[in-house]
Amino acid sequence: MMSPPRGSDADRSRQVSGEASTTPRMKIGNYRWRVCAMLLxxxxxxxxxxxxxxxxxxFLQEKIGWTELQYSSIVTAFQAAYAVGLLCAGAVIDRFGTRIGYALAIGIWSLAAMSHSLATGVISFAVARFALGLGEAGNFPAAIKAVAEWxxxxxxxxxxxxxxxGSNIGAIxxxxxxxxxxxxxxxxxxFLCTGVLSAIWLIVWLLTYRTPDQEPRLSPQERAHIGAEPEAPTRRVPWSQLLRFRQTWAFAAAKFITDPIWWFFLFWLPKFLHAKYGLGLLELGAPLITIFLMADAGSIAGGxxxxxxIKHGMNVNRARKTAMLICALMVVPVIFAAKASHLWLAVALVGLATAGHQGWSANVYTLTSDLFPRHAVASVVGMGGFAGAVGGMLISTVIGLLLQATGSYVPVFLLAGGAYLVAWLVVQLLVPRLEPAVLSVDAKET
Structure with a gap:
């Protein structure tokens, strides 16, 4: 099936400005949401x-004898590989397509997850984490590209x-x-169980995923609904060109400033709850599940x-940034979590912050498809993810040093509470109107 003709840059600008469509509503299919379920x-x-x-x-820290700094180095190994992998993953996915690119990524991380079962000390755990980071780096670039396609x-x-x-469901x-x-x-x-789950998903993905123009089960109405926007050319855009745009730097800055906070929540919350409230391995479940259930609700609500x-008349620029600001404000109260006198007060404060982060993240990821044509989305997501992973490496080292020296989580929660407002201001300064980037490839073909 032939793709619909591309529109002009003015057409794309009108879409971003949020002009209402005059097309009457019609019944369409929901196959695209099945694809979304696979990404979930x-x-x-x-x-x-x-x-x-x-x-x-x-538990492992007591069993194997890690210090705080050694644990932070294991976490940093994952983030270093994740950073490098994101730079490569976006380009690989843009070059080979979502189906094959995603399959390569999950194949690597499935083997890496299972390899943790062979680890015996700091170095072997760090090697396994490094391999896992390389594979998992492909998840978000591939998923965002699939969303842009579908x-x-x-x-x-x-x-x-x-x-x-899914990041919250997994954490639950x-x-x-x-x-x-x-x-x-x-x-x-x-570790073996999670690797098996990844392998099962890989088989299902290879058997079922196609792009909309290749999927025979897609109804004509849904195909038209998906293809209503101008389709971008398939030529790959080099990083050197993408780095010239303020839009790229806005996304990268947002990730660099706020992703480290999520890494902190993900890798240090069990240790914080254990250190502050004396929770054992089997007692961590209820607080962590509550926190990440709140995060899950925040992710969907933010999107x-x-x-x-937008449906109520805001243009995309105002709607996206208003949602991001609300999410940023939700994180601020977490500054009181380290001094919370009761476990469930701390859980409520951290849960609100994780909800804010995930609502923020849903909108930040969508900035890439607001600001760039589809063929550049995965590369931009990869570059932004690299920035976020570098920020995560920095904060992991800082947390390790702080905890080794003082044992206090207060400075980390203070940093977490203010990071999102700073990131929102940076995005506003760099892209005050969310104008789509006009790449040289696009300009030649319009």
């Missing part, structure tokens, strides 16, 4: 894989919020599953909120 499943498995270590960290602009934030909620499933598996069959079995603003 992959993200869930990815976060189960990476969260296993976080849940087991207090969803019109007004639905992308919601789709991104739904699949991004991990404290439910991991302590039980570890208690019954040993900690090695927990829905921007879409609701």
């Amino acid at each position: 499943a992959a993200t869930t498995i990815s976060y189960i894989d990476r969260q296993v270590l976080g849940v087991l960290a207090p 969803f019109p602009q007004r639905e992308r934030a919601l789709a991104a919020g739904i699949f991004n909620s 499933v991990a404290p439910l599953m991991v302590p039980i598996v570890a208690a019954q069959w040993g900690w090695q079995a927990a 829905w909120l921007a879409g609701a603003f």
Whole structure:
């Protein structure tokens, strides 16, 4: 099936400005949401894989004898590989397509997850984490590209919020599953189980995923709905060109400033709850599940909120940034978590912050499809993810040094509370109107 003709840059600008469509509503299919469900499943498995270590960290630290700084170095190994992998993953996915690119990524991380069961000390755990980071780096670039392929602009934030909620579902499933598996069959079995889940997903993905123009089960109405926007050329855009745009730097800056806070929540919350409130391995489940259930709700609500603003007449620029500001403000109260006198007060404050982060993240990821044509999305996401992983490496080292020296989480929670407002201001300064980037390839073909 031939692709619809590309529109002019003015057409793209009108879409971003949020002009209402005069096309009457019609019944369309929902196959695209099946694709979104696959992306949700992959993200869930990815976060189960990476969260296993976080849940087991207090237990493994006592069993193997890690110091705070050694634990931070294991976390940093994952983030270093994740940073490098994101730079490569976006380009690989843009070159080979979402189906093959995603398959390569999850194949690597499935083997890496299972290899943790062979680790015996700091170095071997760091090597396994490095391999896991390389594989998991492909998840978000591939998922965002799939959303750009399968969803019109007004639905992308919601789709991104739904699949991004898998990061919270994974963080919920991990404290439910991991302590039980570890208690019954040993900690090695927990890592083996998650690797098997990844392998099963890979088989299903290869058997089912196609682009909309290649999917025979897609109805004509849904195909037209997906293809209503101008389709970008398939030529790959080099990083050197993308780095010339303020839009690229806005996305990268938002990731660099706020991703480290999520890494802190993911890898240090069990240790914080253990150190502050004396929770054992089997007692961590309820607080962690509560926190990440709140995060899950925030992910979906954040994506829905921007879409609701657009439906009520806001242009994309105002709707996206208003939703982001609301999410940023939700994180601020977490500055009081380290001094909370009661466990469940701390849980409520951290849960509100994780909800704010995930709502923020759903909208930040959607900025790429607001600001760039589809063929450049995965590369931009990869570059921004690299920036976020570098920020995560920095904060991991800082946290390790702080905890080794003082044992206090107060400075970390203070940093977390203010990071999102700073990031929002940076985005506003760099892209005050969310104008789409006009790449040289696009200019030649219009």
